[in-house]
Amino acid sequence: MSDIAARTPPEATLRRLTTVTAIDICGYAQRAEADDADAVRTVQLVAQAFGEIAARRRGRIFHRAGDGFLAEFPSASDGVLAAVEIIEEMRKRDTLSPNGVAVKLRAGVHVGDVVDQPNGDLLGHGVNVAARLQAEAGPGRVLVSLHAVNLVREKIDVAFHRRGPLALKNIDEPVTAFEALRTGTRPRLLQALRRRLASARLAAIPLALAGALVAGAFLASQLGPVRQQVDPSQSAGERLAHGIIASGRRYDSRSALDTRYLTRVFTDLARSRDSGDAVVAGLVADGDVEGAMHAIDEALDQSTLAPDRRRRLLHQLGALAYEREPLRAIAAYRDILNAHPGDFDAWFRLALSLAIVDRNEEALEAFDRALKVHDPSDEHGMIELLTRRASSLMHLGDRRAAIQSLETAEKRAQMLGAVELDAAAKTSLAQAYLGLNEIPRAKSYAVAAHALQSRYGLDRDRGRALNILGQIAEKEGDLQTAAAFYEQQEEITKAVGYAASRSEALWFLANLKLAEGDLEAAERSFSTGLRVARAAASADNEFMHLVGLAEVATRRSQRGKACSHISEAEKVFSGSVIGPRTQEKLSAIGCPFAPANQSSLQGG
Known part of the structure; x- marks a missing residue:
């Protein structure tokens, strides 16, 4: 529904206040790829169900865009209840498609200004905010703006759990949002x-x-x-x-x-x-x-x-939200910076939070602002700042600029005698050159990083260098050596208790087994990696292993099992960037996949 959110009204038209409810079907594109006729039937059934609910709630659907619908209602109560009821209706039906994949909707509700169009359509800020809230809602969830909540609180059989101010795309000010929940356990x-x-x-x-x-x-x-x-x-x-x-x-x-x-x-x-x-x-x-x-x-x-x-x-809120709700962290840090533009911590944490949700252009701008206000006497902090800034540059595809930033970090670390930071910069340089397919340079930096880490006992960091060396060996066609590097990574990270890196090693080993056609060995590695990722609370690795298990099931023609794994993956998806290798897997598997943060699907 991005086309809906982007529309702006003519300046001279009269505005009025109304309640706008936006809904869409999660994973519609993947559903259409898998079975176009089924996808069309699904949209028709959702349109019919939502139309009936809207009419019952004295509203009307005023815009359709593919799998998305916009409706207006005469009261905030009607708009919120319509959103909750359509979600519940789809849950009751459980599945509308013959392939056994459940239909999941998400919704956003806002009370705001709109402008009537001659064809019955509506434009304006009220529409844009509702659409953006819908885009941030998870599958089966309803997000409601504070404006709407203030009008319905204590009046309807719905409770509201605050999600905090959200920094919505293309909306100037953070929007305080609440998740709508039927009264029950959570309200108590x-x-x-x-x-x-x-x-x-x-x-x-x-x-x-x-x-x-x-x-x-x-x-x-x-x-x-x-x-x-x-x-x-x-x-x-x-x-x-x-x-x-x-x-x-x-x-x-x-x-x-x-x-x-x-x-x-x-x-x-x-x-x-x-x-x-x-x-x-x-x-x-x-x-x-x-x-x-x-x-x-x-x-x-x-x-x-x-x-x-x-x-x-706000710093307390940002520090806690950074782990689980980066949009809340973004809003908190921006709130700080509105009043305190020289707050280095707020700029730096804002940059990191933006990077999590793949808003890397904004993240890069925040990193640059952090560089301007950073204490020049803090050399360790400067090196780390340059290294993390390079990560956003790589996600934007500007690996040359990332290399320039990393080379500066490497030189500063060497001058300071900071071995750990030097090794980290070298490892990132290896990753950057690997992305440019400049294998000799990538190998040189990875070998140098691994040598430093081995000499100074930096075993926790060795895993990443070994992983890059494994990827290089794969590119060189030496799968046996690649497997040896991944096995070393798995062994070392298991010994030091670095579960996330161990889980990563198991994922690469499983993919080698897939390439060999050994589905049983691949399934074992993916399953072990999944257990390790869950024990480490590493949602990103958990997601990758679930996709891997779905690929194994797909190769065995077990579509129901594959889509079950993808459904699990959708629930744990953290909002981080999805790389091209995983994107290819998702496309090949063909099961609906619609995480709340759609923008993160275009990874580097």
Whole structure:
């Protein structure tokens, strides 16, 4: 429905306020590729069902675009209920197609200005926001703007779970969005959370005690074996930061910028004497990150916040959202930068969050702004910044510019004597040259990186260099050597407990077995890799292994099983970039695949 979201009205036409509900069919393109006639029937059935619901709710469908529909309603209540009801209707029918693949819809609802067109169509900001919310909703989900929620709250049998401000594409200001849920278990949980927040504020828990409890509870309940590595002399804030890094999948314990940022944010939290901060700290300690973000959202809703207090809260929200809801992190960091344009941490975290959702042009701009405000005396941070900036350049296809940035990082690391950063820059240079198919240079850098990592015992980092050497061997047609490198990667990363890299090695080994036609061995490697990825909470690797298992099932002509794996993959898809190799697999498998973040399908 991108054509709908992009339309703008003539300036001189009268505007009016209405409720717009946008829906579309997830995975329609893949469904059409697999069976065009079935896809057409599916659209017809959805159109009929949505038309009936819209009429019952006093609305009308005013625009159709392929698999997408836009409807207007006389009240926000009707618009929200229509969205919830069409989702429920499709769930009841379970499947509308003979190949056994369920139909999944997603919806967005907004109350805003529109402009009537002579043909009955509507244009305007109200339409654009509804369409963008629909594009960000997951399969089977409904996202509703704050404008609409304020008009229907407590009036209909629907509860709303705040998703926070979302930085929607081509919408100037962040849009505060809520997920619409039929009343039931989730609302009761939210009510319990609100009671917990209220009682904690009344109690005004002393933060000195809370900090100690936070650290101990978090380490005991979340870190498992990692807790053995925690320095007991660390402050409560440092322990919380360490715990977030150890239990997450996007923060890196070797990153000076990650560690420094989280330590500052959570040290500020632990030292605060505010009872609301005590609640947030306690929720993080319990591993309830979603509850912590909800508590921060409630604090941000207060109209009397001092600027510094608001800034600290937004950093807390961004730090937590970065792991699981990057759009919320983007909105939080942009909010900070509107008032504090010199905040390096906000620029850097904004860049990383944008890169996660494949908005790499915006990410590159944020990286460049971060470079301008970065403390020049922080050489380690500068090297890391240049290396991460290069990653966005590579995703944009500008590998030459990425190489230039990485060469600068490499030289600075060598001058500083920072072996780990030097090896990381060399590894990234190898990856960049591999992407340019300049195999001799790629091999030279990969060998040099691996030599440094071996000499200085950087076993956790060796996996990536070994993986690149394996890919080079594959390109050279030496599959036996490639397998040996991947096996080394799997062995070393298993020994050091780096599950994500081990899972990656198993994926490459499985693909070699697929190339040989050994489906049983490929299935074993994909299955083992899937278990390892799940244990590591590595959604990206989990996704790749599920696609691999779907390919095995496809080769065995087990379409139902293949599509079941793809359905699982759709649920765990994190919003990261999908590479061309995986895109080819998805196309060959032919099962519907429609993650909430559609823009991430065009990877580098």
